[in-house]
Amino acid sequence: MYDIIGDVHGHAQLLKKLLLELGYEKTDGGYSHPDRKAVFVGDFINRGPQIRKTIRIIRKMVESGNALAVLGNHEVNIIISYLKDKKGNPLVKPPLKNFLSGLKTFNEFADAPEEWQSNLRWLRTLPLFLDLDGIRVVHACWSDLAVEFVKNNLPPGKIKKEVFKKIYKSPGSELAKNIWLLTKGLQFKMPGDLKIINNKGVSPRSFRMRWWEDPKGKTFEELSFESKFSLPEYTVPPEITPESLPYPPDAPIVFFGHYCRGNGPHIIKANICCLDGCIVGKKTLLAYRWNGETSLNPENLVKIQKISPSKTL
Structure with missing residues (x-):
């Protein structure tokens, strides 16, 4: 069974608390559970205070088989921001616009360029969606047409740098439109x-x-x-x-993040769930414990929230 976890955005401490709350234990392979697997909906970098630790936790869980993860728009943008043109110059020229949110990530790895390059290579091994047995996971929007396009046009395995270059240089291409649809929505x-x-x-x-x-x-x-x-x-x-992109009521449950739903609701329909608890604003990290059901159960939502000192008085 799966525990689907919303946008983490560099909040490693809250992520650790959530994993412990879900019954995961810290082992040599990172956090693991004897019967369950975590699934991250993307956007686990940028914005927060512990981006480097967050990547280490999630990467170790994925590589040890204790978790799955998909790319979010923040991961796609950060990959693009590090690409170089044929002359070896940065592909993305100032002003950075959509890439400013990556500055915190850049700064955290300023003293560890080799570790960061390794992480960039690892990010390109992550899929854009997951169609599992009974559930679907995507960062922002499930589109059958976009999913089929990716299946038919991107070979399995690590996504090539040329794909991200085309996304940036040809935003009107079918490739760019379908990838942004999955990671940014409509x-x-x-x-x-x-x-x-x-x-x-x-x-x-x-x-x-x-x-x-x-x-x-x-x-x-x-x-x-x-x-x-x-x-x-x-x-x-x-x-x-x-x-x-109407989503049929008899389609598998789909989980996504992206929309910063600090005030909820998170279960939108019986088979549609947004797990972005707006961790930057509300300091809330959400998960859904899926146990094989075909209709979402509000009791399976798990919330961890950072309490500010003023609220404890």
């Missing part, structure tokens, strides 16, 4: 002549969508799966209603 982009104001007084030009929902007749807020803001209850005009 984004609704506002038409240039449409302006709506969120609850923070800002007019967003895009927002993360509930990719599994039929968008017809929904309001902007009902279509949104944002955690940073809420949108008005205006019905999305049919002329700009986006495509979605």
Whole structure:
């Protein structure tokens, strides 16, 4: 059976507490359980205070057979940020934009370049999705078409550097679109002549969508799966209603992270679960203990939260 663990983002101490809570013990092969295996949904690097320790824990568990892990958008971006062009110069030129979140990771490995290069090679051995016996795991969005594209166009095993180069240099390619769909999900982009104001007084030009929902007749807020803001209850005009990726109720349970659901809910439907507890903001790390069920059980959610000193008074 599997324990699926949400976005860790460099919070090694909380990860250790969660693993112990789940019944894992520290052994020569890292943390292990006699009957279960951990599954990480990606985004275990960047942002947190113990990125190096986090990678060591997860990598050791994966390499010893005690865990599985998929790539998240943060891992994909960090791999890209270290690529070089034919002249040996960095492929990514300033301004870094999407790569700024990797600075903490860069700094933690500044005195250990060989260890970091080894980790980069290891990251490329991780899959973009897992279709296991009874459950599916992906970082942001399950798309049957994207999964089939990856199966048909990427050979099994370590992903070649050329793949990541193409993602960066040809963002409009089918390769890039399908990999970003799996690791970043669907984004609704506002038409240039449409302006709506969120609850923070800002007019967003895009927002993360509930990719599994039929968008017809929904309001902007009902279509949104944002955690940073809420949108008005205006019905999305049919002329700009986006495509979605409906997830059938009889499909296997799918677990993902990415969406920073600090306030929940985490079980979205009977077979859809988002395990990103927003560890950076809420200091919450989530896991789901899957025991073979075909319908998600709220009692199987496990939460570990860091309590600030002010809350203990």
